[in-house]
Amino acid sequence: MLIRVDETSKRAIYAQIADSVRTDISAGRVGPGSVLPPAREVAVGLGINVHTVLRAYQLLRHEGLIDLKRRRGAVVTQAATAIAELRAEAEALVAHAEALGVSRDALAALIAGSETSGHSSTQQSEEIRGGTSA
Structure with missing residues (x-):
């Protein structure tokens, strides 16, 4: 899993991290039971504070997309399946709205x-x- 952020964006880094994880979930690249990279590893890789990554993970937990488990880390929940299924419908809705x-x-x-x-x-x-x- 590759977590992407844009340092030039006005969007907060924690929100970009959460967006990146959501994108991977909705695209089916990360499914239920998948373990996200440890917050420290992500923080070091991106050159940011570990609390920024933890804030993103807390946001995803609040949305029901991940569970935070002691010694297992951040684990993607079954809600990922529903998100992936809705992606095609959402893309069709956006295309219809644009039309x-x-x-x-x-x-x-x-x-x-x-x-x-x-x-x-x-x-x-x-x-x-x-x-x-x-």
């Missing part, structure tokens, strides 16, 4: 059930239908 002219941000907000910053529900609905642009 309709709906941005990824608007689609993410729709899925999350939240509003995009500074827009009312009515404005967001109009944007999704293509009635207005921000």
Whole structure:
């Protein structure tokens, strides 16, 4: 497993680590029962603080994607199977949204059930239908 981060990104390093693990899970490169590299090993490899890696692992644990076990480390849970199965459906949804002219941000907000910053529900609905642009 290769954990990737972009030092030029504005996204926090711990979030990038979690994103990288999620990507490997959704692509089926890491499955249930797989053991993630030890936090110290990842930290040394990336030249970062071990607590940054642990924060990423805690986030993944909170999402139910990994279990943190004493002496075994971070182990991918059965939820990885569901994530991998949903990947193709998610890609199809994104492609369909793009064909309709709906941005990824608007689609993410729709899925999350939240509003995009500074827009009312009515404005967001109009944007999704293509009635207005921000």
